Amino acid sequence: MTNETTHYDVVIVGCGPVGATLAHILGRANVRVLLLDRESAAYHLPRAVHFDDEVMRTFQQIGIAKELEAVCRLNVGMRFVGPDGTILLDWPRPAEVTALGWHSSYRVHQPDLERILRNRLQSYPAVTLQTRCEAFFIEQDDEGVHLRYEDMSCGRIRRVRARYVVGCDGARSFVRRFIETGMEDLGFHERWLVVDVLLKGEKPGLGDWSLQHCDPARPSTYVRGPNNRRRWELTVLPDEDSTEIARPENVWPLLSKWVTPAEADIERTAVYWFHSLIADEWQRGRLFIAGDAAHQTPPFMGQGMCAGIRDIANLGWKLICCLHAGHDPALLGTYTTERRENARTFIATAVRLGGLINTKDPRSALTAAFPRAEGGAKMVSLYPPIGPGLLSHSAPLFAQPVMRDGALADDVAGYGFSFLFADFFLASLEGQLIEHAQRKGTILHVSQTRDGAVHLAGAAAAIIRPDRYLLAKVNSSEELASVLKLIPDVVGAETTRLRNIA
Template identity: 35%
Template sequence: MSPTPPKACAGSAAVTGGGGEEIYDVAITGFGPAGAVAAALLGQAGLKVWVGDRLPDVYEIPRAIALDHEIMRVFQQIGVVEAIAPYFEPFTNSEYFGVDGQLIRRMTMVAPPYPQGYTPSLVFTQPPVERALRARVAELPTVTVVLSTEVLDLHQDADGVSLDLRQADGTVGQVRARWALACDGGSSGLRSRLGIGLIDLDFDEPWLVVDVLCNERGLAKLPRTSVQYCEPARPCTYVIGPGAHRRWEISLQPGEDPREAATPERTWALLSRWLTPEDGTLWRQSSYRFHALVADRWRVGRAFVAGDAAHMQPPFLGQGMCQGVRDVANLCWKLISVQRGEVRGAAAERLLDSYGAERQAHVRELTTRIKAVGAVICERDVARARERDARLLADCGGVVRDTPRQDVLPPLTQGLLAAQDSPGRGLLFPQPWLKDGTGRPVRLDHALGTGWRLVLGEGLPPSLADLAAGAEAGGGLPGLAVLHLGRQPETEGVVAAWLDRQRCHAALVRPDHYVFGTATDAAGVTALLQEAAAALC
């Protein structure tokens, strides 16, 4: 049974003309995954949110197919993990085969115990997951959802943003909010109206993406792992999705007509290496140009861009939707802090500016790494491809080793981080299982919440927890929670191992789970708390 769809409002409470309009804290354009997650994060914090989308319902064709444990941690925060669990499965290994069919690389996931408390790499079915996200938004009384509504224009002044709207029946009106967030996709109209350009990171290739619902006969024919066919004649990718869902990404050769490639007849011809029409049903076949683009600005006044409106990247590590969720997780805690008055004045402006600085640098670095993976897959020259194969095999001594996908993800390097570099600064902090008062396991974020957190290893004195609490009472970090592993132990040693690898004894963690900085002693902990508090005032 599908989750109950969110409330869709088309009345004057959401769309008004003239004076007396309702004022929202944040107006979100686009109700895809990034927009829905943003609406949930903001709405459950009590902010008054308007979210609109030009489509009347969830787009029923799967686009994204892969997620990771960081995104599951965000889904945990908005309370949808149980609702989406039926639509997820662990991502299989991805094996790379070279010119002559030999194995040249294997991408896997990190070994247990899992650092974020979830399977690190996942495949999923997008439409029901989006419905579950929308159902969660529908439960939030401060969020208004308006579907079948197009945003025509945006106007800003010192106090807020006005969006000009047109509904499917031709009704026009306006929404007024203090802030606007454009999550309206790669062809974002708001991005253009804000004058935001796209930086080309030099990747532009035509590919055909095919989704098939296979029957038992078809499944029996297919590989048991996901595969990257690094073949010069036609590089392609095979991904094992949930259940009977299988995806192919097939490069198109120079001169091939993308529209013709997406016809059922030509698509089945391209799939003939694996399947025939008797082996399954085409779910989607679409031709795309895979790009590597990133917005040159992520904020203009009171308006922000996120998701595909801010960046596009090749699909080789399945990071497209992950990037969009990271965007809104980064921005929303900052907007919440500003709207609650926890951060004011110049500090509020710096905090909001840090969104673009952090996310643009992170997206550019990750896209560069994704392009490097793509370069391995997409080499068209046979001689250079053989050199690639020989080099990759020589690098591992002829024995292909597992490379966890998570090792490719970069840390934060810009923005709201401790001034002094320290091991672990900018990394995603783990989410361990802790023992609650009855000895039962509980995840870190459920135990401490998702505000600022100070995590102290067993090697530091418990009195530091009291010191941190005293700092907060004296006007330090808003909502700071403290975990001392000597007082509340973890069950699997995930944090202890992390602290040991970073050669530190404490970490100050931001609300989006990234590490502000680390310390090795009591003086270092005090300095971190003071620096973070000073940055927010």
């Protein structure tokens, strides 16, 4: 063992999509990052299969959206159907781009996403990825965190010192143990068999819609993935053995009404416990958790990975700010209060949908879960607000304007604060106040956009956070000056540097 200690700004434990995306956010700000993963390479088989327009917006901010879009498939929507095929709940996804600048739903093969994320990490000199490394000790003080990990490639123990540690290390999170948080249980715990297949040829009868089969004999889900990938998820009954049901000879009879061995090859089978859990605390001092380490959801909304990406989009800019302007416990404390409420809304909705798919009386369950819905009713896309944090009230997600030249506003603003000003309001401001705003972030004029006035909805200006939630709308110079006090100067300055690096 060596006593040498290496210093970093942030250590991220876990290099799945959540940890790798956080490393991108920090790497673009030239933050010194150590990214640890216990496996030698990214997992090569399917896991997450969905992300939405809000998450694609984060991928846009780290510069991988276009490359990722090329390997994805647009999702046309989801339907809940009864045993007789009757549509109980319809959730179509629009064919056009949404107000966030992207399509509302994408199907992805997770290894494709991880390949893109890991390949692009090599462009950040300040980011170090270490595989086959397992963290086993954490101790923090007022100034930072001591962490030890084993380099399993050679059996050596390494010591590092970081100002912050973020656990993106899954449902059995090592970092969460040191936070010592309780977990709120929303009451959903079921075994499901997940089967991924590769079609040998065309099978148009399967359709493009994701289908939730509300069949009391065995609830199940069908998902169309990119190219020839298809997934089925089926409830495991109480008297069935998890190992036995996952064997191919037992899987094929379960899929027989949809696909046969002559038409497809099984790529992967696995039995999972689907849970609905959310950590009470996502932070302790300089330790944080994100993704499955902080929350677990049933898959019926496809929001497991999405919630994790939202976590680090919220946390990333706060860490950057504290690394450059000084440790700010109050700012970092807003991570839990803002993100927990948002994640809980998604989990609670997924639990309600799970109640619908599992019920023996789908129509009654539909009425109970969605009182205003009726058979065949449509469910719209959901963008719940974040909870109180920087402000004393919740805050909504803000749309992404399109610039006059067709560029998306986030590409102009970068990962920092931005201001959307009505031209008449900007013209009325004193030069000193404009300069103050410029130090805080990027100013966009409504006249520079095609649709900015629509997004302002009558306000004189909107102040948008780096994670693209609305900080405030204002109608006077006094209100603007008051909001500017909430934004550290370093965020705006850092944003300019990010754009120059990119």
